[in-house]
Amino acid sequence: MATSIKDVAREAGVSIATVSRVLNDIDVVNEDTKKKVLDAISKLGYRPNIVARSLKTQKTKTIGILVPDISSGFYPEIVRGAEDVANIYDYNVILCNSDFDSEKEKEYLRVLKEKMVDGVIYMSSSLQEETLSIINELNLTTVLVETKDKEGSLPSVTIDNTKAAREATDYLLNKGLSKIAFAGAKKDSMNAWGDRYIGYKESLDENGIKVDESLVHYGGLKVKDGYEAVEQFENSNNEYDAVVCASDEIAMGVINALREKGKRVPEDVSVIGFNDNIMSSVFYPKITTIKQPSYDMGSVAMRMLIKMLNKKELDEYEFVLNYKLVERESCK
Structure with missing residues (x-):
């Protein structure tokens, strides 16, 4: 038979109301009494009924985390940072993977609302107006990671993606390279990936170089997109x-495709990446890249969200973290 809150109260020699105050972390319980209750909970192996408790408190101590691609080398580290902070504050996590599908994202937001999550950390494949409307309509307390909405209506944790991509392109230009292609997402994508094209273009514009559209590939963020990009560049x-x-x-994908076309990296073509996932340092050649502080992005976002859930004021509404360019072997 399952242990009940009455059993805990009897074991600790206190009232059921006192046990409830300890479980809900209400400060009016003195430390000695609190210890008795916690010892009784531990001894009896009591686990509170989350559903019943949430109906009373309107809180489930659960956070939804929505990622566009859990198989990526980048997003799991963000999730780890968020989960580590959630654990400190006794929050559970529900992880949803959208596969870069905006319809799936919208559906997951509705599901998370049905699950009565207290809040959501949202990493978006495309931050559409319709998606923002759903977040507002469902009244979901939300923190954005890696992207921000145009109006700045939701708090966010990002790096300056435009500046970072501009720095990456400047890095290549400073090496005397001038015919620079781009493989990524369109500039009008309402997310970090679109900003990376803008940074690339700004760098070329500032150096008096016109963008050659035949050397710009718009696609996704996977290895196959790198192959498709090289196919387009070669056909041009x-x-x-x-x-x-x-x-x-x-x-x-770009490096492997170039290798198959008989081109050497970096001797014939230099390649620079973005994110600094774990594979970039062991791939051949090791990839020069922009390092995002992925773990910190997750942990900062979770701290922001928990502050909001506890009605505390945020130190910063749009948190912009530092990035750095990591030099390896894929550029001249």
Whole structure:
């Protein structure tokens, strides 16, 4: 027979109301009494009924985390950072993987609301107006990671993606490379990936170089997108001596495709990635990339969300973390 809250109260020699106050972390219980209750809970192996408790408190101590691709080398580290902080504050996590499908994202938001999550950490494949409307309509307390909405209506944790991509492109230009291709997402994508194209273009514009549209590939962030990008570049018959990639996975696809075309990296074509996932440091050649502080992005986002859930004021509404360019072997 399952242990009940009455059993805990009897074991600790206190009232049921006192046990409830300890479980709900209400400060009016003195430390000695609190210890008796916690010892009784431990001894009896009591686990509170979350559903019943949530109906009373309107809180489930559960956070939904929505990621676009859990198989990526980048997002799991964000989730780990978020989960570590959630554990400190006794929150549970529900993880949802959208597979870069905006319809799936919207459906998951509805499911998380049905599960009565207290809040959501949202990493988006495309932050559409309709998605924002759903978040507002469902009244979901939400923190964005890696992207931000145009109006700045939701708190966010990002890096300056435009500046980072501009720095990556400048890095190649400073090496004397001038025919620089781009593999990533469109500039009008309302997320970090679109900003990376903008940074690439700004760098070329500032150096008086016109973007050659035949050397710009818009796709996803996976290895296959790198292959498709090289196929497009080669079919254009235009020369290129470097490729800026919106992710390390794209960079890996680009490098392998170039190798199959008989081109050497970095001797013939330099390649720079983005994110610094774990594979970029062991791939051949090791990939020069923009390092995002992925673990910190997750942990900062979770701290922000928990502050909001506890009605505390945020230190910063749009939290912009530092990035750095990591030099390895894929550029001249």
